[in-house]
Amino acid sequence: MNKALMDRLCDQVSVTEMMRHLEVFARRMKYSGTPEELESFLYLQEEMRRYGYRTTLLSHDAYISLPGDAHVEVQGQNLACITHSFSRSSPPNGLRGKLVHVGKGRVEDFAGLDVAGKIVLAEGLATPAVSMLASRAGALGQLHASPDEHLHEMIVSPVWGSPTHETVANLPDTVVCTISGADGARLRDRLAAGETIEANLSAKVDTGWRKTPLLVAELPGSGASEDDDEQPFVLLSGHHDTWHYGLMDNGAANATMLEVARICARERKLWAHGLRVAFWSGHSHGRYSGSSWYADAYWDDLNRRCLAHVNVDSTGGVGNTDLTHAMTSSELIGVARLAIREQGGGELQGRRLGRGGDQSFFGIGIPAMYGGVGEQPPGTPMHGKFPHPLGWWWHTPGDTLDKIDPEILVRDTRIYVHTIWQLLSVAVPPLDFAENARRLVAELETLSGALAERFDLSGLLRRTRDLHSNAETLRRRLADPLSSAAVEEARGALLAVSRALVPIEYSRGDRFEQDPALMQPAFPPLQPLRELCKLQAEEDAAKFLSVSAMRACNRIGLALDTANSALEKCLSRLDAEPSLAAE
Incomplete structure (x- = not known):
């Protein structure tokens, strides 16, 4: 990598240019599928054309939920409140029921409680996990106590993207x-003292199918024609829809992308x-409906050609100085560490990519990075209360x-320039699957030790160690x-892996x-084996899990065999064919 060129590129980041974009974004609230959002998309398209990109403004059906007015009344007292995307609308006179405190709304908090026909009071953000548990337990409604004094907009659907005929039943x-947190604490204390409290929830939520925009801007790499549909590309993406004016989330990120x-x-x-830049709608109000639709509609193209997905979210926020926890997939952590060290002056510890942030391409098999790079430092009020501490x-x-903060916006954008240039400028993508293998070996060794003679994981461990050796x-x-x-041989192999x-x-x-849009552990197919560790071998539940565990091992074994085959074939050709030696 040419460091002098990299420094020159990063030095070109212009705060004036980005603030110009932000002043335009500040004119409109950009709710998914609204005329104001479309007007703002037209601005993005104009700017990308000005930079020389071929643009396509798509329009597609998406299941969108826009929250409206809400009222919470507790025994004659009206409390400041909001409702949420994918909440059900209430009857005209509201929904009345007795309050039941369910702590933070975890599985163990609901255990042993009768919440059927009642309204649950939960501490913390309104999340899909709590909403799903409340719905399954037969609750009439949910009243969430914010982690702080502010009312944070949320989307409570666990369904990723627009629902299918099979998943629509999983909507809340x-x-x-x-x-507010203070109002919630007062209700919690009254319930703890034995008081019976009734609440009335009123909410208007506009949920249904809407046409939403999606902008794709593309430039092919050196030597490729404008209509080349074979050249690999890097995908740079971020959502354009917002809550309210959303200048950090996600206006600043869009300025970074531009x-x-x-x-x-x-x-x-x-x-x-090539470089493909995509601006999504439906992130905030459709549970990633834009990126999910794009993954479905362009599955074959993405599968054949996309080398990596770099997501941009919430750059430039005041006080977001901590760069140690940016998220990235294991095979790209080296790219992220270098960019953050050289352009941010930080040392990335790394955090596993979660199930969120328009990461709609995991199933296809596209390595991914980020979803924002900076956050509030440890010790600030948001830590421990919010999944991403980005400011109140x-x-x-x-x-x-x-x-x-203009300086933080420049810092974050320099990190993204560095990252994208690492991916664009090298002929063989910098994907280190040895790191992926190391993580899987650690998981399998833990499970193998816990299951002892009950479940033989030696075959998977051998193949995973082979993967590590081949990748190295x-x-x-x-x-x-x-x-x-x-x-070409190496790039094709890494794509297959x-x-x-x-x-x-x-x-x-x-x-x-x-x-679903729910938290997942690393290597989710291994979950039946993790659950099996908790049970005695002769229990019926253990035998049921053993069936799932065998299938999980087959799934992982096939993936390892496919990856090892691709790597071994590549290495064999590099070793055996003089035509593949360096010219």
């Missing part, structure tokens, strides 16, 4: 409102791959232009000069379905 069937696209386009002659204004009307060998070989034929391994590390392993 309760009325959901949030009140600036990355502008700067990188100037050196297109040095690109080894997150998802509130307070997310306005004064919450953008290829990494060393790629440090040498390669012919163009060798580059990613399609095999990413789905088993970040999804249940189905390459065509979207997992």
Whole structure:
């Protein structure tokens, strides 16, 4: 990598240019499927065309939920409140019921409580997990006590993207409102003292199918024609829809995307791959309906050509100085560490990518990075209460232009320029699957020790160690000069490996379905084995789990065999064919 060129590119980041975009974004609230949002998308399209990109403004059906007015009345007292995306609308006179405190709304908090026909009082953000548990327990409604004094907009559907005929039944069937943390604490204390409290929840929520926009802007790499449908590309994406004006989330991120696209386009002659930039709608009000639709509609193209997905969210926030916990998939953590060290002056500890942030491409098998890079430092009030501590204004009307720190915006954007250039400028994508193998070995060794003789994981462990060895060998070989034929061979192998391994590390392993928008452990297919560790071998439940565990092992074994085969074939050809030696 040419460090002098990289520094020159990063030095071109212009705060003036990005603040110009933000002043435009500050004119409109951009709720999914609204005319105001479309007007703002037209601005994005105009700017991307000005930078030389070929643009396509798509329109597609999406199941969108826009929260409206809400009222919470508790024994004659009206409490400040909001309702949420995918809450059910209440009857005209509201929904009345007795309050039951369910702590933080976890499985163990609901255990032993009769909440059927009642309204649950839960501490913390309104989340899909709590909503699902409340719905399944027969609750009429949910009243959430905010983690602080602010009312944070949320989406409570666990269904990723627009529902299918099979998943529509999983949408929430309760009325959901949030009140301040202080009001929630007072109700909790009264309930703890034995008082019976009735609440009335009123909510208006506009849920249904809408046409939503999606902007795709693309430039091919060096030597490729405008209509080349074979050249691999890097996907840079972020949502454009907002809660309220949303200048940090996600206006600043969109300004970052535009600036990355502008700067990188100037050196297109040095690109080894194409760059595709996508702006989504339906993130905030459709549970990632835009990116999910795109994954479905362009599955074949993404599967054949997409090398990596870099997501941009909530850059430039005031006080978001901590860079240690940016999320990235294991095979790209080296790319992230270098970018953050050189452009942010921080050392990335790393955090596993979660099930969120328009990461709709795990099933296809596309390695992914980020979802924002900076956050509030440890010790600030949001830590421990919010999944991403980005400032009190997150998802509130307070997310306005004064919450953008120009210096942090420049820092974050330099990190993204560095990241994208690492991916664009090298002929063989910098994917380190040895790291993926190391993590899987650790998981399997833990399970093997716990299950002892009950379940033989030696075969999976052997194949995973083979994967580590093969990936390390290829990494060393790629440090040498390669012919163009060798580059094609190595790139094809790494693409095949990613399609095999990413789905088993970040999804249940189905390459065509979207997992629910709920927390998942690493390597989700291993979950039956984790559950099996908790049971005695002769229990019926253990035998049921053993059936699932065998299938899980088969799924993971196939992925490992596919990955090892691709790597071994590549290494064999590099070793055996003189035509693939460095020219």
